[in-house]
Amino acid sequence: MFKKLFSIAALSAIATVTYAGSAQAANFSYSSGIFRDSNVTNQGAFSENVNNPVYETFDFNDVSLPGNGRVKYSFVGSDDSKSKGVTSVGTGSYGPAGVNGEDNTSAYLKVFKGMSAVIETAKEGDTFNYFGINLGALSIGNTLEFFNGDTAVELKYTDTAGNKKSASILTYDILTALAPTKNNDEQNGFFEFFSEGTADNFDRIVISQLTGGGSGFETDNHTFRIGTGKFVQASVPESSIALGMLAFGGSMLLGKRKEKKSVVK
Structure with missing residues (x-):
């Protein structure tokens, strides 16, 4: 199924780009992102949600294909550019x-010619309603797609001139025109995708490199939210708040006890 989807994407990457509004489509935004730790600036940009435990973040720093009980990664396709490198995780x-x-x-x-990195919900029935990704060294042949089952999810955005647009496949031309950060003469940026409702939740993300010439599609610091329906920004988990209130209440009680003890002599 993945190979079939990959072939369809390769044949229709340009034809499926549209600029008309969609009745129900996910939104996406683009920015420079943030640092996970302000003292560490050599690991790329991150989502503003990176330090919130409600979200899943994979930074690839253990140099292996990541995943857990909620998110799984795989490589699909046919790499015909062996001399240029193979799809992998590395520096x-x-x-x-x-x-x-x-x-x-x-x-x-890293994703090279003829290959895709496929990211899916690991548990049947789960969907994503938020995804953040650091895109970098953008080059010709880069494509990014979202699916719910076998259905492509339309993506709405506002371009740098303020025009409302949409596309079912985000191509190099679209991404590089939006990415705000430059390095090595190529555009970089942090892109965030938000569901507007159940109809545009997604359970699969496909990162592909359609052409060769030594180019690849490099991404880092993926952040996810497993959820159904419209994405709503998650606050600090209630359990953490409760623990904080308990600790605060305990310190207040201890303070009062000390105050009483100092008065009674």
């Missing part, structure tokens, strides 16, 4: 840049 010269264009010396995901 290199074209890692997605940091917030201000800083070099990324950490590990990241």
Whole structure:
């Protein structure tokens, strides 16, 4: 099924780009992202949700294909550019840049000609309603797609001139025109995708490199939210708030006890 989808994408990458509004489509935005730790600037840009435990984040820094009980990764397709490298996780010269264009010396995901990295919900019936991704060293042949089952999810966005647009496949031309950060003469940026409702939740993301010439599709620091329906920004988990209130209440009680003890002599 993945090979079939890949072939369809390769044949229709340009034809499926549209600029008409959609009745129900996911939105996406683009920015320079943030640093996970302000003291560490060589690991690319991250989602503002990276430090919120409600979200799943994979930074690829253990140099292996990530995944867990909720999110799974795989490679599909046929690599016919062996001399240029194979789809992998590792370090290199074209890692997605940091917030201000800083070099990324950490590990990241690399997809080369004829290949796709496929990201799916690991549990049947689960869907994503948020996805954030650091895109970098954007080059010709890069494509990004979202699916719910076998149905492509339309994506709405506002371009840099303020025009409302949409596309079912995000191509290099679209992405590089939007990405705000530059490094090694190529555009980089942090892109975030938000569901507007159940109809545009997605359970599969396909990152592909359709052409060769030594180019690849480099991404890093993927952040997910498993959810159904419209995406709503998640706050700190209630359990953490409750623990904080308990700790605060305990300190207040201890303070009062000390105050009483100092008065009674």
